[in-house]
Amino acid sequence: MDVSRLLLSVVMVMSTSDGTPEASDSSCFHLDQDRYKVIKGEAFYYVPYDLDDPNLPDANITWYKDGSEVMNITTDEAHRIHYHGGALFFLNISANDAGCYSARHIEPSGECFYYHLKIEVFDGTSRENLTYGSIRNSDQNKNIPCPQPVKDTCKTFNGNFTWFKGKNLIPGQHKESLWVNDATKDDEDIYTCICTWTHNHKVYNSSGSRRLFALEKAVYEKVKIISPNTTEQLVKKGSSVKLNCTVYCGINAVRDCEATWFINGNPAKQMDGYNETTTLEIMDPSKRTFSTATLAIAQVSAADFQHEFKCQGSGFYTVTSATLTLKKDEKAVYEKVKIISPNTTEQLVKKGSSVKLNCTVYCGINAVRDCEATWFINGNPAKQMDGYNETTTLEIMDPSKRTFSTATLAIAQVSAADFQHEFKCQGSGFYTVTSATLTLKKDG
Known part of the structure; x- marks a missing residue:
């Protein structure tokens, strides 16, 4: 028993006239409520999370449905809802089965425990909102485990697994986990594991779903x-x-x-x-x-x-x-930013060659604040683009203190696409921004 989940912490044991320990309701430990969402027409086999052994004698536990009138649950298997020891059965679930259920369990020592369950009933069209979490990673091959309650049911009743992607049956998949190999965006969907099991010579289905997300590889x-x-x-x-x-x-x-x-x-x-x-x-x-x-x-x-x-x-x-x-910062004189280089709109280069483009701007005297030269390629910062390397230097000339910023854009190998790009040298100062464009032309 996981005592960390107990809501009450005092045990009082009373004795009947024949000396048999019997717990009063006020002395019982109330466990946290378990909550499940189930599908109408399916079956649900429930064992409390904190119950160590569900195969206890029926006489030691009593199940009932809470409400304005408390309804005792029977052990008679002829009823859709019945129990055996700590296990509660819902067969061919209907909308009226929704609600709260409780069990009073008295151990031979006289200790008393209350288990609480709340179930909500939905039809099959609501499955998208009833998933047991999602599978969300960038692994190439993705493992989708059958939700634990369904897996436990199949193990207990020696049931059979089948898998669906959306509403489509996946042939030949009958294990408790489903592998989706070489997953792509096309594999994203809701995957449903259905366990088919037999109880009292009748066949029932229990299901659980997970949504798969195929994240891009990192x-x-x-x-x-x-x-x-x-x-x-x-x-x-x-x-x-x-x-x-x-x-x-x-x-x-x-x-x-x-x-x-x-x-x-x-x-x-x-x-x-x-x-x-x-x-x-x-x-x-x-x-x-x-x-x-x-x-x-x-x-x-x-x-x-x-x-x-x-x-x-x-x-x-x-x-x-x-x-x-x-x-x-010594006294600064911030002037209107001027583009020093490039001083032409075109530059001849050979395809396949390496080239360095300088963007040099003048900002004023000791004008280091916000003085920055930057290259843009088709409107995007060059420093964030593959195949280009931008380095920036800030220089204050002595003794004039004239302040320049230079961004040097290195292209390792000029491609055909580079002749189609617009290279923009942008200069930013304390209060002005200016720019000049440059295109590369094939040399020869």
């Missing part, structure tokens, strides 16, 4: 830090700032993909004065998976310039990190 790669891509960031004391920690985990790699900020080795989300929010993004159609932790500092303090900010990326089997320190 490819877990070594985690990469996308941002920050520099070790220092200039900020003004007293200003508000947001720091992004973006990590790449693989293809459909949502499991354990997480970006997190640490400050001097402590989780930033647990520290006063900082607020961390996390997002998980799967790009379409590539399914490349990124996690971004954004750390908001409401007011940069003198202490923040002494802190070590660590961006940590965790994946399915790897962990990596990058550190960032805040540097005091």
Whole structure:
């Protein structure tokens, strides 16, 4: 008996005049209610979860249906609803069988237990809402186990299994588990396990269903830090700032993909004065998976310039990190952003060659805040696309303090498709954004 499920914890034993222990209702332990949804016309064989041995003498247990008038359940097998010891039988279930049932069990020691059951009755068209959970994973071959109550019934009565996909019989499948090999989206459906069993020389069916989802296969790669891509960031004391920690985990790699900020080795989300929010993004159609932790500092303090900010990326089997320190931003002059490079709309390249495209923007004097150059390909960030590698540098010229950001886009091997793409160099500053487009033309 699982005493952790007991609702009452005091046992009082009374004695009858002949010395036989007998428990009063007030001393009985009431077990948690079990709940089941069943199909009209089928059979349901129920044994309480907490009952160790259902084959106890009928005299030791009494089953009844709760309600405005308590209805005792018989042991006579001629009745649709009857019991043998701790097992309760519902045969050819009807809508009127719905409700709450209880059993009073007295053990030889005098201990008394109440078992409680609630059943709801539905017709077969409601099967979609009666599933015993779903099978949802990216395994190539998927195992669908028959729901436990049906499996237990078949084992007890030596029944036979059959399987259905939706409303269609699956030929030749008669085991308690069904394997769907090389599963695809076409295999997604409700799978129903039906046990056919015999009781008192009559044949009955009990069924249970599970929904199968064929998730796309995940490819877990070594985690990469996308941002920050520099070790220092200039900020003004007293200003508000947001720091992004973006990590790449693989293809459909949502499991354990997480970006997190640490400050001097402590989780930033647990520290006063900082607020961390996390997002998980799967790009379409590539399914490349990124996690971004954004750390908001409401007011940069003198202490923040002494802190070590660590961006940590965790994946399915790897962990990596990058550190960032805040540097005091000297007086800045933010100008209208200007595109320095590219300074033409076309660039000649050979198909199959490797090429590097520079997007250089000017932001002003000491204008490091929000100064960023970025490449886009057909409107999508190039850094998130396969076959391209973007690196970004921020440069402050001495002694003028003129501030430039350069994004270098490396194409390992120029393809025919690249000649159809629109490459856009976008420059962002403190208060302006501008861009210039570039197309690749075949050389020769």
